[in-house]
Amino acid sequence: MRALVEYQDVPSSDAIRMGQIFGASATDSGAVVNERTAMKVAAVYAGVRLLAGAIATTPCSFYRKTVGEDGRRGREKAGDHDYWWLFNEQPCERFSAATFWEFIMSQTLLRGDGIAYLVRAHKYSPAVTNVIPVPRDNVEITRSGQRLLYKIHDQMADGSTGYFVADQDDVLHFPNFGFNGTCSPSVIALGARQAIGIALKADEHAALTFGGGASIQYAVKAPKAMSLQQQGEFRDAWVAKYGSGQGHSKIPLILTEGLEVQELSMTAADAQLLESRRFQVVDIARAIGVPPHMIGETTASTSWGSGIEQMSQGFVRYALRPHLHRYAQELNRKLFPRLDRFFVEFNVDGQLEGDSKSQAEYFGKALGGPGAQGWMTVNEVRALKNLPPVPGGDVLFKPTAAAKKPDDKEKPDEQDDEPTAPAAGA
Structure with a gap:
């Protein structure tokens, strides 16, 4: 559990991170790239906003594990769980759920790790009452054997500031790609560092060009x-x-x-300025992991699909889902003991919705029909469209046994060619 400790200086092992914070890390182009300067590049801002907005609009669904009378395992929605409110409406007084997830995703991309600490009902209670996000710069992560300790600089209950130490069980740690067991590298520190530096210099050159005589x-x-x-x-x-x-x-x-x-x-095109800026958009989108066409670069053909539905599926499958999977695993292992009956999943169905025609075809098959077993009830479909249930709408469609067709090889009963003998006395 957490314990209050005295304020202490940041150790020298965090020198690289502090250099990024205060702008001491320059790229080969000469531009300083850190969280603040990177967000001045439109492509970085758009990519981070895209992923942050996508996760903020993805419902965090809670489920209860069930076991049927026949022993089959299943699940049912647990919308009445106390944690549903924390992660879908308000995790703490200062954040709504949407701004919480936007903050976590932006920290994951720009700082490498999204951090939030769990406030328990009391010292020995597993129940969580608040989830408070913390800037990555305010957290020092250290190892203690095979476990992690988090020294978090935050405001205390009495209004003073200081450090408290939290065990890993009391911290939600959402890492980026490349987690080494302690922390993760940020996109701007590795994959997009040089591209962002070039983009910053290109923006500076463009400003000077247009400001001084373009x-x-x-x-x-x-x-x-x-x-x-x-x-x-x-x-x-x-x-x-x-x-x-x-x-x-x-x-x-x-x-x-x-x-x-x-x-x-001399125009900017003659100096290949526009072409360079266009390439940096693609390069930055590649590093962040988002489709270039979704952050405004539409000059080149895309391999993410030909229609809006296919593009949305590609974005969810290759850009959003890896983050959601890591987030769900972290929530499950920190919120629920291993033998608990509850678990969390992010529902991406809303992100994958096609046009009205595609939805009608999908729901038509889901409800079932002649000769086809349904896998959704009428009320389940209505719930997805925010419609109230109807009486009798919870019955799953099951096709009746089809009428047996006569076998072509079997001939119908042959009638006697001879006429029936007349009755006596006829």
Whole structure:
């Protein structure tokens, strides 16, 4: 359980992490890449927002394990469980469930680990009453044998600040890809570090280009030679009239003696600036693990599918589901003992919904029909569409035994060719 300890300095083993926080880690391009600078790149912001928003809108479903009379194992929804409210509505007073999951996902991507500590009902109670997210920068993770200890800097109950030590059973630790048993690397520290650095430099270059003269410049051609004094006076008059606050881009070039200039300004496309920026979007999306077309890069063809439904399935299967699987495992092992009857799953059905025609075909097959066993009831389908149950809607459709068709090989009973003998006295 947690114990309050005195405030202490961050150990030198976290020097690399602190360097990222305070901007001491520069890329080969010269740009400093950390959590704050990375989010200034539109592609990073869009990718993190996409995954964070996706998990924030994915229901965290609680189930109860069941055993039927025949011994078969099953499950049923446990929407009345106390933890349903914590992870679907409000984990603590400062966060809604949506903002909680957005915070956890952004920390997972940008800092490597999403951390939240569990507040128990009392010291010896397994019941959780609050789930409080903590910035990764406020947590120092150390090993104690085969277990982890978390030194968390946070505000105490009396309003003071300090460290408390939490055992791993009292902390939800959501790691990123590459977990080494203690912590995980962030996307910006490894996979996208150089790409983000180049993108930052490209943004800086674009700002300087457009701020200092990417727009059309002016050339004034004089019919005859002008002295340097005359040229200077003309420029001063021009700037006073048209160029105030515009920098050097609005100062005209004066041409004398019939000189001609074919082109005065170099566009960003000519300098391959736009192409470079477009490539960085794809590179960053590749590192984060999201489809480029879902963060605005639609110039190239996509291999994530040809329709909206296929693209959504690809995003859920390859981008979102790995995170959800790790999150569900962490919730199950920290919230419920091994022999507990409850467990958690994230329901991605809403993310995979197709158009109305596809849904109608799917639900039609799910309900069953002539010669086909149904696997959903009418009320289960209505619940998915937020409709109230109807009487008799909880019965699973089972097809009746089909009428036996006559065998072509069997001939019908042959009637006697001879007429029936008439009755006596006829």
